[in-house]
Amino acid sequence: MANPAKEAGLAAIRSKGWWRAHQWLFLRRFSQLLVLGLFLSGPWFGLWVIKGNLNSSLLLNTVPMTDPYILLQSLFAAMLPASTAFIGVAIVLGFYLVVGGRVYCSWVCPVNIITDAAAWLRRRFNFKGKNFSINRHVRYWLLGLTLILASLSGSLLWELVNPVSMLHRGLLFGLGLGWYVILAVFLFDWLLSKNGWCGHLCPVGAFYSLATVVARVRVSADKRAQCDDCMDCFAVCPEPQVIKSALKGADQGISPVIYAANCTNCGRCIDVCAKDVFAFQWQKFIK
Amino acid sequence: MAHQKPAPRPINRRQFLGETAQMLAASSLIAMGLMGYGKHSHALPATALRPPGALPEEDFLGACIRCGLCVRSCPYNTLKLAQVGDDIATGTPYFIARDVPCEMCEDIPCIPACPTHALNHDLKKIDQAKMGLAQITDQSACIAFLGLRCEVCYNVCPVRGKAITLERQHNARSGKHALFIPVLHFDACTGCGKCEEACILEEAAIKVLPIALAKGKMQAHYKVGWQEKQQAGQALVTPDVEHQFNLPSGKRYDYYGEGLVDTPEEIAPPFANNPLDSLNQKQEP
Numbered sequence: 001m002a003n004p005a006k007e008a009g010l011a012a013i014r015s016k017g018w019w020r021a022h023q024w025l026f027l028r029r030f031s032q033l034l035v036l037g038l039f040l041s042g043p044w045f046g047l048w049v050i051k052g053n054l055n056s057s058l059l060l061n062t063v064p065m066t067d068p069y070i071l072l073q074s075l076f077a078a079m080l081p082a083s084t085a086f087i088g089v090a091i092v093l094g095f096y097l098v099v100g101g102r103v104y105c106s107w108v109c110p111v112n113i114i115t116d117a118a119a120w121l122r123r124r125f126n127f128k129g130k131n132f133s134i135n136r137h138v139r140y141w142l143l144g145l146t147l148i149l150a151s152l153s154g155s156l157l158w159e160l161v162n163p164v165s166m167l168h169r170g171l172l173f174g175l176g177l178g179w180y181v182i183l184a185v186f187l188f189d190w191l192l193s194k195n196g197w198c199g200h201l202c203p204v205g206a207f208y209s210l211a212t213v214v215a216r217v218r219v220s221a222d223k224r225a226q227c228d229d230c231m232d233c234f235a236v237c238p239e240p241q242v243i244k245s246a247l248k249g250a251d252q253g254i255s256p257v258i259y260a261a262n263c264t265n266c267g268r269c270i271d272v273c274a275k276d277v278f279a280f281q282w283q284k285f286i287k
Numbered sequence: 288m289a290h291q292k293p294a295p296r297p298i299n300r301r302q303f304l305g306e307t308a309q310m311l312a313a314s315s316l317i318a319m320g321l322m323g324y325g326k327h328s329h330a331l332p333a334t335a336l337r338p339p340g341a342l343p344e345e346d347f348l349g350a351c352i353r354c355g356l357c358v359r360s361c362p363y364n365t366l367k368l369a370q371v372g373d374d375i376a377t378g379t380p381y382f383i384a385r386d387v388p389c390e391m392c393e394d395i396p397c398i399p400a401c402p403t404h405a406l407n408h409d410l411k412k413i414d415q416a417k418m419g420l421a422q423i424t425d426q427s428a429c430i431a432f433l434g435l436r437c438e439v440c441y442n443v444c445p446v447r448g449k450a451i452t453l454e455r456q457h458n459a460r461s462g463k464h465a466l467f468i469p470v471l472h473f474d475a476c477t478g479c480g481k482c483e484e485a486c487i488l489e490e491a492a493i494k495v496l497p498i499a500l501a502k503g504k505m506q507a508h509y510k511v512g513w514q515e516k517q518q519a520g521q522a523l524v525t526p527d528v529e530h531q532f533n534l535p536s537g538k539r540y541d542y543y544g545e546g547l548v549d550t551p552e553e554i555a556p557p558f559a560n561n562p563l564d565s566l567n568q569k570q571e572p
Contacts, residue, residue, distance in 0.1 A: 042359070048359075051355075051356060051359040051360075052354040052355055052356040052359065053353075053354055053355055055352045055353050055354040055378075056352050056354035056356060056402045057354065057356070058356060058400075064402060066352070066354075066402055067352075070352045070353075071352065071403075074349060074350060074352055074403060077348075077349030077350070078349065079346065079349040079350035079403065079404070079405075080404065081350070081352075081402060081403035081404060082401070082402055082403055082404055082408060084402040085352070085402040085403050088402060135306065135309075135310075137306065137310070138310065138313070141310040141313070141314050142314075142317070144314075145314045145317060145318060148318075149318055149321055149322070149325075150349070152322075153322065153325055153349075154345060154346070154348070154349045155325060155345070155348030155349045155376070156348065156349060156351070156352070156353070157321045157322070157324075157325040158321070159352075159353055159377065159378060160321070160324060160325060160376060160377050161321065161324070161377075165353065165378065166371060166377065166378070169353060169355065169368065169378050170370070170371070172355065173355050173358065173367075173368040173370070173378075174367075174368070174370045175370060175371060176370025176371040176372040176373060177370070177371040177372030178370065178371035178372075178377075180371075181371060
């Protein structure tokens, strides 16, 4: 029996208790705020742990970290960066290749807090049906477009409007009118399109989804036999299309592991499942 | 049973072409908007100066990844990152000379902090930086031109006596005083903006302008004769041969417009070539 989207997670709270029905969400928020906090402690309290912003940063004045997508844009603009940036990209990309590219989206990106809030409001106020639907492939077109535009213009055009880097940089260095852009993303996700930004449009997420191919950390619907079709996981998942084949593919011999590139490894499905169908799983390198 | 990965969703040709056309249409709209917005933000305001070693603006906008590490490395909080709504490309570093100029640190910490080459890592000496070019933009307001001795810009200049020199001129108004006129020299000016910050006027009469705005450029074929001569060790053109005329006797050619003129008959000079002869000459009665 499918539960209403508004009540997604209630069954899990009843059967597992509040903490176990929120633990991944809690850890995720903790991770997002920790990343932000480590960046903010410098400008706010003079305690410099990490300098810069998500585009490129320096941890403890030694470890460089550079966003591979922004560097790719710069390369498309025909500018060759210094070696620091390449080392930084290797570190960041190496990390996401192991844990899954879109872990960036759900565990690091500050916009996620905003779009999650919008999605929550959507569920609470039962906006089902009032959805401006966008093809989920649009983000890949946007990704290609941003790279082509960088190439044509010789400048990082996308970075003028990219809400992801804009918000993080803005929190650290001043956002100016960028609040309007962030507000627009929030309103768009809340009132117009379900998971519209992160799940359909964002080229940053699209880029990171490409880094999910070999990810070792995956969500697996191991105990899918216990599924009681409550649909709570579909209601809370920002990319519900990734669940179906893993959860319902037993008859076709499809693996219970969610291999889809756009699973963000947010773990919310694990939280809200009253039957403990889902779990994080480490994929061995050699099977 | 060996588990498979799910097969990709099948798609027919009609769907594929339709979707592609839609996406192309949407993409070109977004591209148009972004290109337009991008063009607007490419015009850096003249008051905004880039950090030392910054590439020419066009390249800078492709190389700078907007991370703010240069801002963090600046010990004087000179650099800022442009915010949304500023006229400067969002997230790129700049400074306003009149507010906080560049202090020209000897180790230039902002350059090694840059993970790309947006700030040229080959720049090792801050004296060779070219962040802009200071100019006296308003002689009628600069009090040096009124005959007053201000010289603040001259004295605060970190490359004192090289980027700004004081040229002494006659004060035509009073007729008896001197003017000490500040003169800018491009080869030495780093564009740090200390002079603009220090200018005592309500609105600075000396301003640091972006190089692209301030700098003139001769045509490539233009050669400065005396420089070429110095380089080559001799004049590069054949020296003029003195012109010979065959003129009628008693005529000479006047070069200053008179043309052929009569030469007055030669009168013996009153003095001989040898002064002793003159002295020995008997006085006429």
